[in-house]
Amino acid sequence: MSKDSKEMKVQAAYGAEQIQVLEGLEPVRKRPGMYIGSTGPRGLHHLVYEVVDNAVDEALAGHCDQILVVLGNDGSVSVTDNGRGIPTDVHPRTGRSALETVLTVLHAGGKFGSGGYKVSGGLHGVGVSVVNALSEWVEVTVRREGKLHSQRFERGNPIGNLNSETQPKSEKNQTGTTVCFKPDIQIFTTGIEFDYSTLSSRLRELAYLNGGVKIVFRDERTASLNSQKESYEEIYFYEGGIKEYVEYMNSEKDSLHPEIIYVNSEKDSVQVEAALQWCVDAYSDSILGFANNIRTVDGGTHIEGLKTVLTRTLNTFARKRGKRKDGDNNLAGENIREGLTVVLSVKVPDPEFEGQTKTKLGNTEVRGIVDSLVGEALGKYLEFNPSVIDLILDKAIQAFNAAEAARRARELVRRKSVLESSTLPGKLADCSSRDPSQSEIYIVEGDSAGGSAKQGRDRKFQAILPLRGKILNIEKTDDSKIYKNTEIQALITALGLGIKGEEFELKNLRYHRVVIMTDADVDGAHIRTLLLTFFYRYQKQLVEGGYIYIACPPLYKVERGKKHKYCYNEADLQKTLQSFGEKANYTIQRFKGLGEMMPKQLWETTMDPTTRTMKRVEIEDALEADRIFTILMGDKVAPRREFIETHSVELDMASLDI
Incomplete structure (x- = not known):
C-alpha cells in the first residue's frame, strides 16, 4: 500500500462514529x-x-x-x-x-x-x-x-x-x-x-x-x-457580620480608631457592605473582597471602586483640613491604605466572574456603585469624626514621606534589561537561561551554603543568591528602612520585583520558582519565616501565584558498606535503620547545615529536579495567614507566647533538635 493510500485510509477512518458524545453527568467524571x-x-x-x-x-x-x-x-x-x-x-x-x-x-x-x-x-x-x-x-x-x-x-x-x-x-x-x-x-x-x-x-x-x-x-x-x-x-454565629470579621482580623493589632467604619447601602439592586479600620502598627493593607459570598482573590471592579473612592475622599479631606497645601502632591493610594483592614462584600443580581473559578468580578457598573455608596457613607462619617480623619491622614502622610525618602532606593526595584545586567547584585550567581518560566533561584543563608549550592547547581536554569545573616522583619519596618537594607535590595533586584503596593507584573519576575533553602535548625527556621514574611507582606501575589517554594534537604545520611540512603525526617531514619537490619554496622551522618554537604550531595538530594522534594507555599486562607504573620512577627509578645504554648503540645518534644 502506498503512503498516499495509507493517509487516505487514516483520514477516512475519522467519521461521525469517532465523535464522542458524553451524556448526563459523564463529562464531569471524564x-x-x-x-x-x-x-x-x-x-x-x-x-x-x-x-x-x-x-x-x-x-x-x-x-x-x-x-x-x-x-x-x-x-x-x-x-x-x-x-x-x-x-x-x-x-x-x-x-x-x-x-x-x-x-x-x-x-x-x-x-x-x-x-x-x-x-x-x-x-x-x-x-x-x-x-x-x-x-x-x-x-x-x-x-x-x-x-x-x-x-x-x-x-x-x-x-x-x-x-x-x-x-x-x-x-x-x-x-x-x-x-x-x-x-x-x-x-x-x-x-x-x-x-x-x-x-x-x-x-x-x-x-x-x-x-x-x-x-x-x-x-x-x-x-x-x-x-x-x-x-x-x-x-x-456573628450578628455583627463583617464588622466582627474586621475585629477578628485586627484582634492582635493596635487600632488607630476604636470604632469600625461601616457601610451598608443598596443602589440599582446591588448591595454594598464594607467595614474599615486602620491600625497603628501595620505597614501594609489587608483587603478582603467578596462578591455573592465568593472570595474574589484576583480583585475586580468592586475593589477598584473601593480603592478609587478611598484615595479621592481622603485627599479631599487632606486639603480641607490643611494637611496638604496647594503645591503638595496628592497622597498615593498605597499611602492612604497603609495599615488599613477592610472587608468589602457586594451582592450582585447578575454577576460576571472571570473564569470558572470565579475569582475576579467583572461587572463594570459595580465600580461606580461602590465608589458612590462608600464615598457617601465614608464622607459623612469623617465629617462628624474629625479626630479620626486626622489620625488616618497623619499616618498616610508619614507613609508618603517615608516613600519619598526612599525614592532613589526604590528605583532599584525596577527590572533591569539584559543589557543592564551589571546592576544585578554582585553576590548573585545567575543562570544562563533568560526564560523565567524555565528558571529558578535558590535563596540560601551565608557564603558556606552558597558555595556548595553554586558548585552543585545546574547553571543553565538555577541561580543562587546567598544572604548574610537575618533579613529585616518587614512586619515591623516602614518603607524607608526596607529600601535602604542591603539584603532586601538584593532580593528585590535579583527577583525583579515591583514596588510594594503596586500591582504585581509577572513579566518582570526573573524566576518562576523562588526556592528558600535554609539549614535544618532553629536559625534556619527563623530565616525561612522572615523570608516568607517578606514575600507575603511585600508582594503577596508571589505567594498567591504559587511561585514560592521551600527546599527539603535531608537531615541524615545512613551508610553501610557501599550502600547509603538519605533520610528527610526521624520516621524516615527509623525505617531506614530497620531495613539495614539490627546489627550497629552502619554510620549515621547528621547534616546540621547545608554548608556541611558536598556540592554533589546537595545536588542529588535537594536540587536535582528528578530526585528532589520541594514544598510549594500556598495560602488557602488569607485571613488566617494574615493573622498568624501578625502574631508571630508583630510587636505584641503576649499573643506570640500564647500561640507557641498552645501549639507546642502538638510537637514531639523528645525529637526537637535545638
Whole structure:
C-alpha cells in the first residue's frame, strides 16, 4: 500500500462514529478538573463548598438561618439547612422530579432566570449535580409541605425513584434539605480525607459574611482521624457580620480608631457592605473582597471602586483640613491604605466572574456603585469624626514621606534589561537561561551554603543568591528602612520585583520558582519565616501565584558498606535503620547545615529536579495567614507566647533538635 493510500485510509477512518458524545453527568467524571479545579485536596473540599453555597443562597433569599455541616465517621459529609427544601414535584421538561433533575442535569437549578434567587453564590448551576457526579454515593432528604422526601444516587445515577412519606410528628412543619455524600476514591486518587481547619475557615468566613446565620460544624470522625476522643463541634454565629470579621482580623493589632467604619447601602439592586479600620502598627493593607459570598482573590471592579473612592475622599479631606497645601502632591493610594483592614462584600443580581473559578468580578457598573455608596457613607462619617480623619491622614502622610525618602532606593526595584545586567547584585550567581518560566533561584543563608549550592547547581536554569545573616522583619519596618537594607535590595533586584503596593507584573519576575533553602535548625527556621514574611507582606501575589517554594534537604545520611540512603525526617531514619537490619554496622551522618554537604550531595538530594522534594507555599486562607504573620512577627509578645504554648503540645518534644 502506498503512503498516499495509507493517509487516505487514516483520514477516512475519522467519521461521525469517532465523535464522542458524553451524556448526563459523564463529562464531569471524564474531566472533573474543568468543574472543580483539581482532583486533589482543593477540589475535594470544593465539593463541600458547593453544597454549603446552596444552603447559604437560601439564607440570602431570607428562607434559612441555620446550617449544620457534619464530617461523618465513614468519610461522608452532610449539609443540612432549614430553608424551603428542594422542590420535589415533576419538572415539566424532564418528566422527572425537580429534585432528581437538579441532582442529575448540569445547569439545572433555581439560579437561572428571575424566579428562584435574587442573588446567589453558586452561579454556574452545576454545584450539586457535580457533587453527585463525583461522589461514590449521595443521599438527599427534603422536608417540605409536611412530607419527607428522599432519594439515593450512586456515581451520579439515581437508585430507584423518589421516596415520599408523611413527616413524623416530631418534625411536623419543618422544612429544609439534607445532602449527604461520600467523595469517590476513583476520582480523588490522592485521598478523600477532609481537613477540618480548611473547612472551618470557609464556614467561619461565610458566617461573618452573612450576619445572623448560625453555622454549626461538627466532626464525628474517630480519634485516629481528628485527634479527638469524641465528636468535636464549633458554632459560628456573628450578628455583627463583617464588622466582627474586621475585629477578628485586627484582634492582635493596635487600632488607630476604636470604632469600625461601616457601610451598608443598596443602589440599582446591588448591595454594598464594607467595614474599615486602620491600625497603628501595620505597614501594609489587608483587603478582603467578596462578591455573592465568593472570595474574589484576583480583585475586580468592586475593589477598584473601593480603592478609587478611598484615595479621592481622603485627599479631599487632606486639603480641607490643611494637611496638604496647594503645591503638595496628592497622597498615593498605597499611602492612604497603609495599615488599613477592610472587608468589602457586594451582592450582585447578575454577576460576571472571570473564569470558572470565579475569582475576579467583572461587572463594570459595580465600580461606580461602590465608589458612590462608600464615598457617601465614608464622607459623612469623617465629617462628624474629625479626630479620626486626622489620625488616618497623619499616618498616610508619614507613609508618603517615608516613600519619598526612599525614592532613589526604590528605583532599584525596577527590572533591569539584559543589557543592564551589571546592576544585578554582585553576590548573585545567575543562570544562563533568560526564560523565567524555565528558571529558578535558590535563596540560601551565608557564603558556606552558597558555595556548595553554586558548585552543585545546574547553571543553565538555577541561580543562587546567598544572604548574610537575618533579613529585616518587614512586619515591623516602614518603607524607608526596607529600601535602604542591603539584603532586601538584593532580593528585590535579583527577583525583579515591583514596588510594594503596586500591582504585581509577572513579566518582570526573573524566576518562576523562588526556592528558600535554609539549614535544618532553629536559625534556619527563623530565616525561612522572615523570608516568607517578606514575600507575603511585600508582594503577596508571589505567594498567591504559587511561585514560592521551600527546599527539603535531608537531615541524615545512613551508610553501610557501599550502600547509603538519605533520610528527610526521624520516621524516615527509623525505617531506614530497620531495613539495614539490627546489627550497629552502619554510620549515621547528621547534616546540621547545608554548608556541611558536598556540592554533589546537595545536588542529588535537594536540587536535582528528578530526585528532589520541594514544598510549594500556598495560602488557602488569607485571613488566617494574615493573622498568624501578625502574631508571630508583630510587636505584641503576649499573643506570640500564647500561640507557641498552645501549639507546642502538638510537637514531639523528645525529637526537637535545638
